[in-house]
Amino acid sequence: MFKGVALSVLASVTFGVLYFFSKLLGDxxxxxxxxxxxxSTLPFLTLFMLFSGDFVHVKTIYKRMIEKPxxxxxxxxxxxxxxxxxxLFLWGPMNGRGLQVSxxxxxxxxxxxxxxxxxYKEKLSKFQMVAVAFAALGVGHELWRLGSIAWETMSVAVGYSLYFLIRKKIGTxxxxxxxxDIxxxxxLAIYFTQTGFNAYGQFMDSPxxxxxxxGLGFLSAIGLGSYILASRYLPMILFGLLSYLEPVLxxxxxxxxxxxxAKEEWLTYIPIWCAVGVLVIEGTIHLYKQKQRKKNLQLNIEKFNQH
Incomplete structure (x- = not known):
């Protein structure tokens, strides 16, 4: 479990460092x-997967594409x-919209x-209902204040959710x-590198x-790879709790x-942070009960062996 925790924390810290990286990208x-x-991410990601043994999934998906185009x-x-x-992840801090993205x-x-x-017809727990209510309060305040919620915020929350749902559905x-995906x-990435003024000349001016x-590619591969690997080694609840470290950073x-x-934005942020706090409390209680059950089971096994 320690390995999973270390990987999850490494991923979150790496994503936080990437935010600061935006200041090193010159013009x-x-x-x-x-x-x-x-x-720059693709070669490092490939090396990471070869090292971790995950490259087999690339081959499996390729075979599936041949069978079903x-x-x-x-x-x-x-x-x-x-x-x-x-x-969007790097656009946000480069344009003063990092808080909306976070x-x-x-x-x-x-x-x-x-x-x-x-x-998936999963039932909400009481804690989750409270968390959703807090989040609704924060979103509701933002809608009341501006008539809409920041597009960056909705793009992350809804866009990533859609991404995860589709990937789960198609088995990727x-x-x-x-x-x-990369x-x-x-x-498209090659096309974008050629846009803007003095696209390649900047590398001549600043080697x-x-x-x-x-470094951008290396950190991206380490962060994303560590995040995926952490999901293997950790119970889902603990993995979910540790994932909250990223938006905090x-x-x-x-x-x-x-x-x-801004002063008028606090009523948007505080309820959403409270919602996250409620989910953290629920996860902590769940982990504690799980630990107690294992402890009681071990005691019962020892008593049985003594008899």
Missing amino acids: LDSQQTFGWRII ILLLLLVITSSLTCFQLW LGYFLLPLVLVLAGSIF DNLGGFWW LICIP SLVLVVV LALASLALGESI
Whole structure:
């Protein structure tokens, strides 16, 4: 379990560091940054999967595509969804919208809870009902304040949920499926690297930018790979709890980069943070009860052996 916890924390910290990376990208705009991130991530992701043994999933999905070509069309859809999220992840802090993006990551688990209830008929626990109520209060305040909720927030919360649901439905919810999503997006990524002023000349003017782009790909592969591997080694509840570390770090990174929460926005953020807190409490109680059950079972086995 320690290995899973370490991988999950490594993933969250890596994603937080990536927020700060936006300040090292010189004059690259968000489209160019996205393009170079996709291109530089693929080789490191491939190495990571070869090392972890996950590359077998790439081959399995390829065989499925040969048997059912319709799968390629579905992969184009999931590729579009994930690549948009990867673009938005760096676009946010580069354009002073990091807090809105991080709020989307806070809302994401709650949207997934609702999606599970609607699409998979999963029953909400009392804690989850309270959490959803808190989240609804925060979203409701934002709707009352602005007439809408930030598109960045909704794009993360709803877009990622749709992405996860589709991947689960078509059986590509593993690192191999993500590898295909990145590969399919490479032509678009190459196009984006050529946009903007002095697209390639910037690397001549600032050779260190090459190292920054390589670091961008390396960190992306480590973060995403560690996140997927952590889901293998951890109970789902604990994995879910640790995943809340990421939006906390993203929010802190946004504040460190100079963003701020306006006075009228606190009634949006606080209820959503409370919703996350309720889910953390529920998960902690569940883990405690699970530990107690294992402890009692062990005691009963020892008593039985003594008799």
